[in-house]
Amino acid sequence: xxxxxxxxxxxxxxxxxxxxxxxxxxxxxxxxxxxxxxxxxxxxxxxxxxxxxxxxxxxxxxxxxxxxxxxxxxxxxxxxxxxxxxxxxxxxxxxxxxxxxxxxxxxxxxxxxxxxxxxxxxxxxxxxxxxxxxxxxxxxxxxxxxxxxxxxxxxxxxxxx
Amino acid sequence: xxxxxxxxxxxxxxxxxxxxxxxxxxxxxxxxxxxxxxxxxxxxxxxxxxxxxxxxxxxxxxxxxxxxxxxxxxxxxxxxxxxxxxxxxxxxxxxxxxxxxxxxxxxxxxxxxxxxxxxxxxxxxxxxxxxxxxxxxxxxxxxxxxxxxxxxxxxxxxxxxxxxxxxxxxxxxxxxxxxxxxxxxxxxxxxxxxxxxxxxxxxxxxxxxxxxxxxxxxxxxxxxxxxxxxxxxxxxxxxxxxxxxxxxxxxxxxxxxxxxxxxxxxxxxxxxxxxxxxxxxxxxxxxx
Numbered sequence: 001x002x003x004x005x006x007x008x009x010x011x012x013x014x015x016x017x018x019x020x021x022x023x024x025x026x027x028x029x030x031x032x033x034x035x036x037x038x039x040x041x042x043x044x045x046x047x048x049x050x051x052x053x054x055x056x057x058x059x060x061x062x063x064x065x066x067x068x069x070x071x072x073x074x075x076x077x078x079x080x081x082x083x084x085x086x087x088x089x090x091x092x093x094x095x096x097x098x099x100x101x102x103x104x105x106x107x108x109x110x111x112x113x114x115x116x117x118x119x120x121x122x123x124x125x126x127x128x129x130x131x132x133x134x135x136x137x138x139x140x141x142x143x144x145x146x147x148x149x150x151x152x153x154x155x156x157x158x159x160x161x
Numbered sequence: 162x163x164x165x166x167x168x169x170x171x172x173x174x175x176x177x178x179x180x181x182x183x184x185x186x187x188x189x190x191x192x193x194x195x196x197x198x199x200x201x202x203x204x205x206x207x208x209x210x211x212x213x214x215x216x217x218x219x220x221x222x223x224x225x226x227x228x229x230x231x232x233x234x235x236x237x238x239x240x241x242x243x244x245x246x247x248x249x250x251x252x253x254x255x256x257x258x259x260x261x262x263x264x265x266x267x268x269x270x271x272x273x274x275x276x277x278x279x280x281x282x283x284x285x286x287x288x289x290x291x292x293x294x295x296x297x298x299x300x301x302x303x304x305x306x307x308x309x310x311x312x313x314x315x316x317x318x319x320x321x322x323x324x325x326x327x328x329x330x331x332x333x334x335x336x337x338x339x340x341x342x343x344x345x346x347x348x349x350x351x352x353x354x355x356x357x358x359x360x361x362x363x364x365x366x367x368x369x370x371x372x373x374x375x376x377x378x379x380x381x382x383x384x385x386x387x388x389x390x391x392x393x394x395x396x397x398x399x400x401x402x403x404x405x406x407x408x409x410x411x412x413x414x415x416x417x418x419x420x421x422x423x424x425x426x427x428x429x430x431x432x433x434x435x436x437x438x439x440x441x442x443x444x445x446x447x448x449x
Contacts, residue, residue, distance in 0.1 A: 003166065003210075005168050006353040014347075023210070024201075025196065044198075044200065046196070046197065046264070052264055058238065058268075059263060059264050060191075060265075060267045061193075061264045062266065064192045064196040066189060066212065068212060110179045112264065132265070133262050134261070134262020134265065143193075
């Protein structure tokens with residue numbers, strides 16, 4: 001058994017303390033130790049983005065990040081996007097646009113898309129395309145994804161948000 | 162199965178290098194290179210695993226006199242968005258722009274990309290053009306001692322650098338380029354994102370009334386290490402950057418590049434591409 005250590009961090013707004021093997025990846029910790037299976041394991045080497053989570057406000061591939069590195073930080077997963085009213089605007093937009101085929105890449109896509117719009121409220125379709133380069137959809141359903149992201153940008157621009 | 166005995170997350174450079182003096186330490190930060198390498202069996206963890214993310218004084222981009230200092234823990238995203246980098250060393254921002262994906266850029270550190278010492282490391286090429294030096298810290302006689310090594314001398318072989326056991330790469334320095342310094346970077350791969358460069362070429366120098374001076378040319382993925390293309394530099398130095406000058410540089414590129422066949426491209430294709438890129442980059446420099 002690999003050496004383990006206790007870490008404390010904020011997960012989806014709540015404080016968490018967990019004992020993790022020092023070589024464990026954040027993705028494994030989230031899914032197997034903490035039961036948050038919304039974040040997906042796909043390529044396991046940072047190529048596909050299915051495991052995208054937000055750490056201290058920045059998205060990254062949780063399959064590459066050592067779980068011990070979460071210590072003292074703020075982690076948000078797809079489960080944490082939910083608002084008291086239900087889905088957040090990006091989740092809602094993906095549903096409304098039917099931007100889903102098999103759905104496996106969706107949690108990562110939505111995390112990354114939500115991050116992109118948060119970073120740049122005037123995100124263009126081209127910006128979205130570039131920003132989603134690290135998220136692969138094996139069903140190749142990118143058009144509706146970009147439509148969904150675009151609709152959230154439009155909502156923000158008209159001041160309704 | 163690796164047998165890790167100690168996990169450390171030091172807060173200071175002194176604490177980090179002191180622990181490293183004992184040897185057998187695997188250092189990590191973003192994990193974007195280390196994790197897949199360990200997964201695939203290409204690398205193994207050693208007795209001590211050290212997370213350097215929380216080490217103070219190793220992050221951020223600042224000017225120190227005539228020098229620009231970039232801490233080793235600075236992420237590629239921070240470099241890509243930094244106003245000082247954009248102003249004085251845009252070639253570095255340009256390379257950051259084409260580095261992997263957003264998620265990788267947010268996690269990957271500059272120091273990690275350098276120490277991974279891949280011939281295809283995308284932050285290395287522009288730093289060679291900027292004639293950067295790396296700062297290496299170690300624990301010696303009860304204190305932190307540092308030395309600097311030019312990037313041009315740092316890469317010895319694939320995955321092998323001049324960094325000795327017990328040394329930690331803490332920062333990168335380069336002299337603030339002159340106002341008439343122009344530079345450009347180009348890499349290739351079948352798609353723009355998440356692509357390990359098949360070939361990369363970076364060229365920079367001072368353009369003085371049409372004459373190219375202090376020329377530095379870097380090439381990636383065409384030799385066992387990232388390299389300074391000395392023949393191309395000699396062909397360009399002090400010459401007028403016109404059609405004939407560019408032709409001479411393109412011819413010299415063949416002498417500097419020593420590519421191999423591998424899964425990403427054939428040696429023949431790389432040799433061809435490095436010449437095409439030399440011409441394109443020089444035309445771009447001229448256009449600027």
